[in-house]
Amino acid sequence: WHDTFHMGIVHFMAYPQATTQEDVVQSVEEILVDEFFQAIEVSALLDGEVLQAVGALCDVARVEVLLGAQPLVLSKGLSLGALEEEERKQALEALKQAVDKAYVAKAKALAFLSGKRPEEGREEEARKRLVESLVELCRYAEKRAEVSGYLLGVNLEVFDYAVDKRALIGPAPFAFEVASLVRAECPNFDLTIDLSHEPLLFEDPACTLTLLAPFVNHVHIGNAVLAQGHPACGDTHPRFGLKEGCNDVQEVAEFLRALFRIGYFEKATFTERPVISFEVRPLPGESPRLVVANAKRTFLSAWNRLFPML
Template structure:
């Protein structure tokens, strides 16, 4: 395609994956955020909790002055805290809801317009329907809380249900069933589809995007390793696109972009460009800046060859 990819999408990046030290909310987060917002290639950044108030204020200043769109990732809250929004234990589920409410509070504090999260783990088969009902109730509670404070949009990221995270919402078909129910109460609730999760979900790009066409409100692109359990990058670690055992590179990113165009998620005439964000992580002694630069090259080449 001849038009600039930025005419069709807001190119984003998951900061806390590109800089994994930030996952727990500690460290000199503002310095790494500055490196991203100073790069005009990026129109959007996704951050997570920042525990120190002074550091959070510094990041907020960078975000506000840069004009970049901001997303807030609550995935680390859930994964690191082992939270379960679909727990059959009501006390456990309440803890998860209350913790995500605190994530919503911080999202508003830093000027985020969207909050990403995921379901709890996949329960035994006999409990799955009840867990799905409880998850819908949890999301509706969070949606009402978010709307009581402003216009923050919720986006449930679909994960795998058998390879690594083993989440309840591990297929995009099931995610759509959930979204249909949640939207009765929270009309702008949507789904986040991640290219790096599709091989683990056992779905093709076309299957995933066709299923979620009505509900997708966020997209991630990344890579995964699933064929060699002994490889250090195995599972949901989002290695760089050039990983020798990875599933995704230029051809898969190109197909994903084509699918996003076909379902209308990407449109040149959109009033508001939708986000396509990198989720890539340096592993071992790799440098964040190098992994980010490679991801940008992959996206440009995928777009050039559409």
């Protein structure tokens, strides 16, 4: 599949304890020496010096870098669709700084979420604010491209609407509405679809991909648990193979089949090739290396269901 797409991994989920510069660099190198991966997603919470170092390592290893601002949005409670103008501007400024960091790391794309949905009855107003924010953010990335030599892809990730993160975007029809309006003005805007969020949205992944096909330019694969009281319940991205998990080999295979059906692997992307990244996080007491190995085995089994080896 190396000539079809680039397999990536969300570093800050797989190695949540890597917070110091030394730990980040060490764990990033652990991924980079594994030829299974051609892409890595690192956190926008890292400072510029560390991101520059990571970018240099990836250049040597011939691995693409993507920047994830999801931890930034979640940890600071940011909302690009905030109804209070000052709050919206604060979120927008933070994401503009993430754009700057992406260029420092030589990342090809930036992914983030909308932020929380507002009180019931004001969602439409919030989506209008979100569109305004996204257009300004994309134009900022375009302006920075003039001095950076390439254009950064700006990817809004679709999150759950009512279970855990309660993000404004959200259900696939809302994602389509917002993406249509932003893309009409900004060619560098796309959506990130995460298999692990589909059960939390109570949506069928194949239907979601079909509806959002014109805008899907970045993909995550992970697991989810809906069972109340389970330690992995919600948007926690546990390993595959959990008894209570919603996604496993069959679901990953069906997701990959749907990606082929919508032409994802033939798309022009801001990355060298379309990216599919594992987003898995160890439960307490679990080893990051084993959880990553679990994800690789799950993918290989799913891929083999599509292309059986003779």
